[in-house]
Structures are given as C-alpha cells and as structure tokens.
Amino acid sequence: MGLTTPSAPFDTAAIFPELEGQSRTTVRLHPRRGEPAITDSSMGGPLLWPADEPWPSCPAPQTHNPSEGFDPLPLVPVLQLFARDVPELPFPDGTDTLQVLWCPVDHEPFFQPHPVVRWRKAIAAGSLLVETPEPHADSDESYLPAACVLSPERVEEYPAGWALPREFRDRIWDWEKNHPSPDGWGYFSHLSAAPGSKVGGWVDWIQDPVQVECSRGHEMEHLLTVASWEYDAQSCKRWTPIEEQHLLRRFQVPELQEPADIMLGDAGSMYLFVCLQCPERPVEMVGQCS
Numbered sequence: 136m137g138l139t140t141p142s143a144p145f146d147t148a149a150i151f152p153e154l155e156g157q158s159r160t161t162v163r164l165h166p167r168r169g170e171p172a173i174t175d176s177s178m179g180g181p182l183l184w185p186a187d188e189p190w191p192s193c194p195a196p197q198t199h200n201p202s203e204g205f206d207p208l209p210l211v212p213v214l215q216l217f218a219r220d221v222p223e224l225p226f227p228d229g230t231d232t233l234q235v236l237w238c239p240v241d242h243e244p245f246f247q248p249h250p251v252v253r254w255r256k257a258i259a260a261g262s263l264l265v266e267t268p269e270p271h272a273d274s275d276e277s278y279l280p281a282a283c284v285l286s287p288e289r290v291e292e293y294p295a296g297w298a299l300p301r302e303f304r305d306r307i308w309d310w311e312k313n314h315p316s317p318d319g320w321g322y323f324s325h326l327s328a329a330p331g332s333k334v335g336g337w338v339d340w341i342q343d344p345v346q347v348e349c350s351r352g353h354e355m356e357h358l359l360t361v362a363s364w365e366y367d368a369q370s371c372k373r374w375t376p377i378e379e380q381h382l383l384r385r386f387q388v389p390e391l392q393e394p395a396d397i398m399l400g401d402a403g404s405m406y407l408f409v410c411l412q413c414p415e416r417p418v419e420m421v422g423q424c425s
C-alpha cells in the first residue's frame with residue numbers, strides 16, 4: 136500500500152523568504168510491521184546474504200559501553216534497500232543493494248548500536264544464506280528491530296529548525312508567537328524536516344547539527360536516518376500519512392509511531408553519513424536523542 140504525506144498547510148517560503156531554494160526531497164521509508172521476503176527492501180527483515188560470506192560480528196567491541204562486556208556479538212539486520220525501490224541512494228559502481236546491520240548493544244561515544252554498511256550487487260550474491268544467527272543473549276532488546284515492510288515516498292522538506300542560523304530561528308519563534316496559526320502549525324514540528332526513518336534530504340536534527348568528515352577529510356552527506364519514532368505527539372499532525380489518519384484518533388498508535396519497536400536512547404535517531412567523493416562510499420554515524 137502506498138502511503139501519502141499531506142502537503143504543507145501553507146507556503147512556508149512565502150512567509151520566510153530565506154527558505155527560498157532550500158527545499159529538498161527526502162524518501163520517507165514508512166516502515167510498517169510485516170513479513171518482508173529476503174528479496175524485499177525492509178527494516179529488520181531478512182537480508183540477501185551470500186551463503187559463502189561469513190555473517191559479520193561486531194567490528195568494534197572495544198567501543199562497547201564497558202558495562203556491556205567485550206563479546207563479539209553477531210550483527211542484526213536493520214535495513215535493506217534495493218536500487219529499484221530507492222534509486223536515490225549513491226550506490227558505488229556495480230552495486231544495487233544497501234544493507235545496514237548493527238551491533239545491538241550500546242557503543243561509545245553515542246551510546247547507540249554500532250552500524251555496519253554493506254553495498255552489494257544482488258545478482259552476485261549467488262546461493263543465499265538461509266539460516267542467520269539468532270541475536271546474542273546479551274543484545275539490548277530495544278536494538279532488535281521487528282521485521283517491517285517499506286513504502287518509500289518522496290516528500291519535499293525544509294531544514295530542521297536546529298540547522299538554521301540562530302538569528303533566523305529566533306525570528307521564526309517570534310513570528311509564531313505574534314502570528315499564531317489558528318490550526319497550531321509550527322515550523323519545528325510541522326513545516327521543516329520530515330521526522331522518522333528516511334533516505335537523503337535534510338537531517339531532522341534533535342540537537343545541534345554536526346558536520347561529519349570521512350577519514351580522508353571530505354565533507355559527508357546525509358545518507359539515511361534510522362529513527363526510534365516516525366513522529367511524536369506534535370509532529371503526527373503533519374506527518375501521519377493520509378491513509379492512516381483515521382487510526383490516530385486513539386493516539387498513540389505504536390504500530391504507526393514505533394513500527395520496528397526500537398528505542399535509541401530517549402526516542403533518538405541514528406544518522407548515517409556517506410562520502411560522495413570516495414568511490415567506495417564510506418559511511419559514518421552520528422547518534423542523537425532528546
């Protein structure tokens with residue numbers, strides 16, 4: 136089923152001309168509980184994995200929160216995205232599949248799971264691994280995503296409030312105070328960056344923005360976000376898909392708000408960044424929570 140984000144209630148750039156030209160397209164993934172196949176794009180679903188490729192374990196146990204110990208835990212599937220579903224991804228030459236796994240315990244410095252990314256060519260996987268390892272008993276339950284199918288949707292968005300210059304942000308707040316929308320629309324929750332798990336577009340920063348560089352010193356771009364929540368008590372008003380709005384009468388609806396049943400810190404998000412100058416497309420993470 137396709138899911139459709141309602142369009143913005145008014146033309147935000149007409150009120151704040153600084154936003155002219157700052158609109159970007161993000162791909163909301165809209166994870167929803169389901170039974171994805173190994174050949175489907177998914178969150179927390181089975182990965183298309185060559186039978187002769189060892190299942191990965193944590194590459195950085197030294198960055199585990201010391202209280203978690205140092206066992207090399209097997210990674211768990213987080214995202215699988217095929218080019219046919221999300222062609223916007225910057226696939227390295229010869230690849231058409233992005234897989235994100237993570238080590239399901241807290242890692243320093245963000246106290247979030249440690250992500251590992253594989254870019255691969257689906258057809259080259261050959262015979263597939265059918266039995267994947269069960270999560271280790273020491274895994275943090277809130278880092279074991281429930282299997283979800285995806286409904287990628289392209290949405291126009293503006294920069295997150297925290298990404299704007301402070302002076303502009305203050306002016307937005309002043310304007311909202313002096314011209315309260317009769318329907319309660321506000322920039323941060325309703326008119327800026329889309330919340331939830333998504334590919335590309337603006338980062339929906341929960342705190343101050345962070346600039347990320349690859350190991351060769353190139354500035355990196357937002358690759359994707361894995362979010363604890365698809366929206367919160369305020370932002371649901373704008374970002375709940377039209378097809379599901381009737382369900383919101385009984386807020387909160389866990390299968391819409393936290394479909395994969397993950398919790399990164401206090402309703403936090405994992406932001407992955409990619410280097411578009413390095414051909415192998417290295418990825419780095421930043422974790423934030425409120």
Ligand SMILES: [Zn+2]
Pocket residue numbers: 193194195196199208238239240242249
């Ligand atoms: Zn680990």
Ligand SMILES: [Zn+2]
Pocket residue numbers: 349350351352353410411412413
């Ligand atoms: Zn680079």
